[in-house]
Amino acid sequence: MAVSMTGCGEGVASEGGSTCRVELRGVNNKHFKFSLRASEGFAPLEPRIEAAIRGRVRRGTVQVTLDVTGPAAMPARRLDKPQLAAYLDDLADFCATHDLSLPISADALLGLPGILLDEQADPATADRTWPLVARALEVALDRYDQMRRTEGATLAADMRSGCGEIVTLAAGIRERVPEVVVAYRDRLLERVGKLLADRATTLSDADVAREVALVADRTDIAEELVRLQSHIDQFDRLLDEDSPGRALDFLAQELGREANTIASKSLDVRIAHAVVEIKTRIERLREQAQNIE
Numbered sequence: 001m002a003v004s005m006t007g008c009g010e011g012v013a014s015e016g017g018s019t020c021r022v023e024l025r026g027v028n029n030k031h032f033k034f035s036l037r038a039s040e041g042f043a044p045l046e047p048r049i050e051a052a053i054r055g056r057v058r059r060g061t062v063q064v065t066l067d068v069t070g071p072a073a074m075p076a077r078r079l080d081k082p083q084l085a086a087y088l089d090d091l092a093d094f095c096a097t098h099d100l101s102l103p104i105s106a107d108a109l110l111g112l113p114g115i116l117l118d119e120q121a122d123p124a125t126a127d128r129t130w131p132l133v134a135r136a137l138e139v140a141l142d143r144y145d146q147m148r149r150t151e152g153a154t155l156a157a158d159m160r161s162g163c164g165e166i167v168t169l170a171a172g173i174r175e176r177v178p179e180v181v182v183a184y185r186d187r188l189l190e191r192v193g194k195l196l197a198d199r200a201t202t203l204s205d206a207d208v209a210r211e212v213a214l215v216a217d218r219t220d221i222a223e224e225l226v227r228l229q230s231h232i233d234q235f236d237r238l239l240d241e242d243s244p245g246r247a248l249d250f251l252a253q254e255l256g257r258e259a260n261t262i263a264s265k266s267l268d269v270r271i272a273h274a275v276v277e278i279k280t281r282i283e284r285l286r287e288q289a290q291n292i293e
Helices: 043-054 081-097 107-111 123-195 205-218 222-238 245-265 269-289
Strands: 007-015 018-027 032-038 060-069 077-079 116-118
Touching: 007 123, 018 123, 032 043, 043 060, 043 123, 060 123, 081 107, 123 222, 123 245, 123 269, 222 245, 245 269
Parallel strands: 032 060
Antiparallel strands: 007 018, 018 060, 077 116
């Protein structure tokens, strides 16, 4: 079935006092695009996370947020105690020499160079945490898929409704075409009758029939209506298949081409108005199809 590329999902898993939270956010994209924002030290898990998501998502931009707290979290920085002690000794000597009192807090020293050092991430720690991350990711993916399927079902119902409206409008055009030819014949006879009213010349039935046949051939839209119906039928079938987004977008373009051809051949105002309504619904189908995976 058709699923939307838009959705979000969150999964949380805990073990041994550590907690992992994974959040997924997806938006539409012609291709698959993945980005990860992770807690310090967990970037090495990116290939595994991407592989898990690719197994269930084919198209769209997926943004992942990974947050690990507790014992499994890696310290981002550490205090260089020897360096801090050296600063304090220098400060004590300075205060004694200048008869100053020592500050009661060392907070100001924490901003000095070399006091706080960036902790090197241990890849082995990330590997050990992977089972916890995988559980949270699985829950997030399940919820993400559920939201995408729910929205996809809504989009599919709306697109099927639009397809039904196009079929109704096309049926009205099909019924109108013979009336247009008859109306053209009547107008032709009326105009010719006025032109030849003061002359001895008459127009034969064969001449009228030939002219009407030429116009009927130039304005024939039977093939376009057949292709329009064929595209609508394929559109409806594709909505029941997996990942039909690209094919739906292509069919929407083809529907637009057929509607444009019908409009260019039409000599009737009512048909022209019906084509405008069809094109409006086709554009809506195309917009909706761009949200389908």
